[in-house]
Amino acid sequence: MAAQERERRIQGIHRLALRVPDLPAAQRFYRDVWLLSDQGRDGAFEAFRSSAEDHDDVLLVEGPSQIAHLAFAVASPDDLDAITSRLEAAGFSFKRIADEAMFRADAAAAVALDPDGREVWLVVPRPGTVTAVDALPLAPHRIGHIVLWTPAQEAAERFYTLLGFAITDRTNAGMSFLRCNADHHSLALMKSTKGKTGLQHIAFDVGSLDNVMRNFARLRGLEVECAWGVGRHGPGNNVFSYYTDPAGNYIEYYGEMELFDADAPVETRIWGPEHKGDVWGLAGVPPLGFRE
Incomplete structure (x- = not known):
């Protein structure tokens, strides 16, 4: 290209x-x-x-x-x-x-x-379409990435690369991470052996490890259970904590995502079976609905 x-x-x-x-x-x-x-x-x-x-x-x-x-x-x-x-x-x-x-x-x-x-x-x-408000200090900055289930990973990758995505990393568990800007990934595709095509999770950037931890404490005070975390991912290097919304969607607060020069090519890395999702080894096993 x-x-x-x-x-x-x-x-x-x-x-x-x-x-x-x-x-x-x-x-x-x-x-x-x-x-x-x-x-x-x-x-x-x-x-x-x-x-x-x-x-x-x-x-x-x-x-x-x-x-x-x-x-x-x-x-x-x-x-x-x-x-x-x-x-x-x-x-x-x-x-x-x-x-x-x-x-x-x-x-x-x-x-x-x-x-x-x-x-x-x-x-x-069309910019400037919302009313300006004073944001709460721990409010998420943006949707940083979205992960989708797909039973047809090669076909899905082909489609999204036509939009301009490039593959940053792959994992032994069947996940591919795709980037279109400076972030390690804005989209990821999770291979489903059960025909799932829905949302695997939505991730909101809160900027830093401190803000992930402060939100972890805030949600614990609200008696909102953490579904997985706190930990640090290998692909992307971001600190994470996961929850579920009332519809059952997994949602993530994260910070400190790995960044690249947006226009520089990056060689795709492969993460083998030794990678369990959390390089710290603190988060434990992700919930079943999150991984199959």
């Missing part, structure tokens, strides 16, 4: 839209426990914002627990044209979103289905 083509890539996660079976419970959790800013309604969805974002990055709507769509930011309309042309040339169809059907954080958008049938939005953002 030519250097100019490599620049025509997605910039990172724009938002995650989730269907949840108990919308009021999910709203309370993401506002009062997870400390996202409640931005009211955007169409049929309830909108929330992480503290460092200038747009809604979590959307919730009533329904069976699943991803409604996953949206990635694209720098310009020209980049959007280039990426959708790559998809089309590779046999993936897409459709442009009409102005009246877009969310308030979107200036232009196209949507495609990945090989597992998930709706993937490519969005040229």
Whole structure:
């Protein structure tokens, strides 16, 4: 791929839209426990914002627990044209979103289905679409990465590399880590032997080990059980703690993610069976639903 083509890539996660079976419970959790800013309604969805974002990055709507769509930011309309042309040339169809059907954080958008049938939005953002608020000190800064189950890992990797992702690391457990900016990964794919295609987890960046630990103490004070952690991952080197939201989704607070030069190639590393998910050896075994 030519250097100019490599620049025509997605910039990172724009938002995650989730269907949840108990919308009021999910709203309370993401506002009062997870400390996202409640931005009211955007169409049929309830909108929330992480503290460092200038747009809604979590959307919730009533329904069976699943991803409604996953949206990635694209720098310009020209980049959007280039990426959708790559998809089309590779046999993936897409459709442009009409102005009246877009969310308030979107200036232009196209949507495609990945090989597992998930709706993937490519969005040229419309900045400054939320009310400025004083963020709470321990509020998450942003969605840093999303991990998806896939029974067809090679096909999923092929699709997401067309968007501009590159493989950073792989693990013996069947996980591939994909980067599109300076972060070690913004997306990861977890191979499922049981046909699962849903959300494996959402990860929110809180910046530092101290903030992971302070949030761990805060949630413990709220009697919110930690599902896994605290520990430090090998791939990405980030400190982590995992919880579940009322819909049963695994969600992570993390800090200190490994960073790279966004435009420099990185040789893919392989993590063998000796890697158990936590290089400190403190977190214990991850929950069953998280790993199979």
